[in-house]
Amino acid sequence: MPFAQSRQNPTSSFRKKLTYLAALSATALLLSACSPADNEYSVAQSKTVAPSPAGAPAMDSVVSKPEAQRRRSNNISAEVQELSRQAAPAPAAASPAQDAPAATAAPQRFLAVRxxxxxxxxxxxxxxxxxAVKERCEQLDCQVEASALQRETSHSAGGAYLTMRVNPRDFAMLTSAIGGNAKVLNHQTSSEDKTGEVIDVEAQIKNRSEYRDSLRELLREKxxxxxxxxxxxxRDTLSQVQAEIDAAQAxxxxxxxxxxxxxxxxxxxxxxxVLSGTxxxxxxxxxxxxxxxxxxxQSMVIATAAxxxxxxxxxxxxxxxxxxxxGVRRSRKSATATATATA
Known part of the structure; x- marks a missing residue:
């Protein structure tokens, strides 16, 4: 029995050492994955603290293979970073004041709202x-284009209308004058996009103006x-171009x-x-x-009068x-009587 225990002690100690070294290598691998800068130090420390015994020749391969893979991956990542750094253009130093208008600038739209x-x-x-509505329009950025008022009589009902041009920001203030006992029965809004027409007219004015200036330069050459x-x-061409510019400006x-x-x-x-009753x-x-x-x-009287x-x-x-x-009959009678008397 003592002999058996003495034979089992080297094996158990070897297993304990192998387990301890495997734990140290796993810890070193984890540390190398977390902090690449300290990989060599951690591997060297694991080698110095726990030297490999003669009965564990596979320990060097356990430590060296992850080390080789780590170095190879580090080299590949460094090459990729270098290539991306060389391919990427150098960022231009732009101030926020210059980038803000480019980000927020939007094409202006021209809408005709009714x-x-x-x-x-x-x-x-x-x-x-x-x-009251007409007076409020005169106080705002508003223009009255047409107006009419018909008061109520015994034969006709009253009525009125207003046609105006108002700034969009003053439309709410204009409609606020409708308060009191009045109420809006119907409100229809329509809009027409005239951005294309405005752009075309402005481009025409610019091009024709440049052409006009070039013609004037030709006349000034002495x-x-x-x-x-x-x-x-x-001169005729200049007059025609100026007429086209005036029409486009109008x-x-x-x-x-x-x-x-x-x-x-x-x-x-x-x-x-509305009168309610039975x-x-x-x-x-x-x-x-x-x-x-x-x-x-009434129809008979009208027909008789007509x-x-x-x-x-x-x-x-x-x-x-x-x-x-x-008269004709009398003349015939007289003629007959005369003829009878002569006979």
């Missing part, structure tokens, strides 16, 4: 509301001798008017009063019968025909 409002108000307040026909042709002003301010049309109408079918029947009889009598001049003319012609017929 507002159509239908407003209802009590008949007594219609004229005052119309005047060293070059030209014929009178050439000078007249240059079109640009119209576009600026359409896109710079919004078109607003307000239609004011009196409030409709429903009586017989009353409505008699009312309809009376209205029908009154309408028929035919009266014709009847008068026909009566006069009839009286004339009767007198003529009587």
């Amino acid at each position: 507002h159509e409002l239908q407003i209802e108000a009590p008949a007594a307040d219609l004229a005052g509301l119309w005047g 060293d070059v001798k030209r014929k009178l026909t050439d000078l007249m042709e240059i 079109q640009r002003k119209v576009l600026e008017k359409d896109t710079g301010k919004q078109f607003v049309h307000m239609q004011f109408q009196p409030q409709q009063v 429903y009586n079918p017989w009353l409505q029947t008699w009312e309809r019968a009376w209205n029908a009889m009154a309408g028929s009598a 035919l009266l001049p014709v009847l008068v003319v026909l009566g006069v012609l009839g009286v004339i025909c009767v007198f003529v017929f009587k």
Whole structure:
């Protein structure tokens, strides 16, 4: 029994050493993966602290293979970083003030916006509301293009309208004058993108202006001798180009008017009063019968009045025909009597 224990002791000690060395190598590998700068120091320390015994020849291969793989991977990563550094262009030093406009700059759009409002108000307040909105427009960046007011009479209802051009930022302040007993029944908004037209007109103005300036430079050259026909042709071309520039500038002003301010049309109408009461079918029947009889009598009077001049003319012609017929008859009777007396 003591002999058996003495034979098992070298094997157990070898296994303990092998396990200890394997743990140290695993720790060294973990440390090399976490901090590449200390890999050589950690491997050397593991080798000096736990030298490999004669019975463990595989320890060098366990430590050397990860070390070779680490060095090879480090070399490859260093080469990749060097190539990427050489291929990448040097970053230009740009100030934030220069980058901010480039990031936030957006193409400007030119929109022609139209507002159509239908407003209802009590008949007594219609004229005052119309005047209040018109006065508010004169106080803002707004222009009244057309206006009309029709007061209520016994034969016609009242009404009014306003046509204006208002700055977009003042539209809310303009509509705030509609308060009180008035209410907006309908509000329609439409927009038309005229960015392309504006860009085309501005490009045309720029190109034709440059052409005009070049023609003026030709006329100012004194060293070059030209014929009178050439000078007249240059002047005619210059006049034509200037006319095209003036037409383009006029079109640009119209576009600026359409896109710079919004078109607003307000239609004011009196409030409709609905009378509530009990429903009586017989009353409505008699009312309809009376209205029908009154309408028929009205039609007869109108027809008689229309035919009266014709009847008068026909009566006069009839009286004339009767007198003529009587005269002819008398003359025949007298002629017959004379012929009988002579016989």
